[in-house]
Amino acid sequence: MTKKSGTAPHLRLPSFDAFASSLDAMTVEALGDDAYYASWFDDSDDAENDDDYVTNADDADDADDGFPDLGLREGLPSETCSASRNSVYVVYEPGDDIKGRRELINRACGVLGTSERDSEALLHFHAWNLEDAVTSWFENERKAREACGLSDPDAQTSEGGMATTTCNICFDDFEPSELVTAGCSHAFCTGCWAGYIASKIGEGLSVVDTRCPMTKCPIKVGEAMMRRFLNEDDAKKFDVYLGRSFVESNVKIQPCTGIDCERSIVFENLPTNPVAVNCTCGKVFCFSCGGDTHHPIPCKVASEWTKKITLDGANSEWMLVNTKPCPKCQRPILKNGGCMHMQCSQCHTSFCWLCSSPWDAGPYACSKRCNQYKRTESNSNENRKKRARESLERYVFYYERYRAHENSGKKALEDVDKFKSSALGFLIELQRTSETQVGFVMKALKQVSSSRQILKWTYAYAYFELADDVRKKNFFEHVQGEMERALELISRMIELDIKAFLPPDPDTEDDEKVALEKAMAYRYPPEEQDKLEKAFEQYKTLLIDRTAVLRKSCDTLCIELENGLLGMSTPIKGSQQDA
């Protein structure tokens, strides 16, 4: 795998600071500029529309100053994400979270006519969900205030007549004007407030929810008041905590899972289905579960599968032969002594090694008394072994296909980069044409890569979800098979057929540099030029058609999976019968 793969973006980045400063100009626009929005797949069936979702990636590429792709990477699996056709998201650069937070507070102020302080507390309490905040406020303002630590406005007005002149922390006496409250009746001097708030900063993220220092007083200290008592360094930390808390509690925002990446992904409208998102650092991940993208199958199935393959992996065979699942928690158990009484080290369930039924502590024996031979199907050792073998074979079947598509998908992703760096240039030169005229190969490559990514997950889905429903399984395999055929046709075209239009493969003796020079100097024989140009035109038409077909069958498969394969009763069923 080359460094260019999406899984190791950090390797390609210079220091984050240098990177961020180079992006300053972009950062400023980040929240307002439409160009910054990454809109997913268009609804149209027109295969030529792909460029719609290539965003500022290209701008960044053009000004190639040694920095890697800063914008959205092309050719990533998520691009054919039919689930998220209308989902629009934006990438927050570090610091944008604070701006986004402020924006939301201002919006709440506008809607509710509340002060910034009230809006902030209310939104914080409702995990930055404006709708929830507004609803609770209009339903019962008093209750909403109480819940989020705001004082009763009526009580606030009586604050002027504060009786006490003693600070409740240092017990020194002050003029009433020197004492400050958080909006309740508990007055403290400015020195004690500063000490209190500085010590809260040291406590970490919880500083964003600082309350009045008085025991049992629920009143929240507003942001403005916090800032009043913070020194410059602490104010910076406070900003970081505010941003982090905003990102962490807001379901519409997910921090990027890329290593060392401090950006976050923000949706205006929360997508209903799991959505693969693509951070500017190159990381692609599932917005819903934070794991690697697994479109089009649900997060739960994907995580079960990932768990299974990492847990089982190469050991699955050995595990099947040597371990048994705990009857309660299903963790694999290895027998480590001679006694048949097993106890799961994780959930402490006691069971009999021979028949997996609960262990009877009293007589210290298996509760089923499994020494007594009963002639039943399930007791037959032969049957059990057969079932285990079948189950293993079934798993291996799906696993092999999952792995194969994963590897091919990775290779296709590398091919995109490789093609871009060499073959693309040769083609333009040899075919005497322009970059836009050969862009269709890139599109096909990208489609292959994303289709393989999708295919790989469909095998995980089939393993878990389609074991029992034969009708669904047949239907699914039909749709999946259609897509696979379309995919292999294209794969062949872009891996083998295209060679007819490229410089011949380098001699094995040549070193890299010589080979490259030779390839660059290569021209079609003059008598072949016309013929090859014509053939390339045909190749182009065919590949564009096939890419569109693949994309369509890919979409069909995704939509079917998202709808739980209910499409069996829709017109697609007709096509199944036709086939």
Place this chain on the structure above:
Amino acid sequence: MSDQAVLLLRKQLKELSRNPIEGFSAGLVDDCNVFEWSVTIMGPPDTIYEGGFFTAHMTFPKDYPNKPPGVRFVSEMWHPNVYADGRVCISILHSPGDDPHGYEDASERWSPVQTVETIVLSIISMLSDPNDESPANIDAAKEWREDYPAFKKRVARCVRKSVDDM
């Protein structure tokens, strides 16, 4: 910040020597160090600790009152919420910290309005009413729950010892 701690601790010491609170007496371990206190707590009446005079040391941090002191019994003590080494484990001696739900029971956590007096009163209330849910001394908690007579006996020994040590 440390100046504030010194001033505040001195003030509390003066106040406590002028108006002693029933149930305990307080002083410094070493007269030059206002951050180390020694308090003697009388076992609360009508409890198995009655009659005992338990000495505990309170160690205040430099950023008191924004951070809680540590309290450790130097007299032998047998109680579910007191570690074997004498450290007292009650919620008001803990900062809310990073606990995201810290504010749900904020009333129980440390806050700068707590004083020596309120801390000692909390310890006295802990003696009469152990908190079984988060025991610091598991053995003591188990005995308190399962073998109360033995627990009582052990406490009685502590009470006697504390009087002998006076």
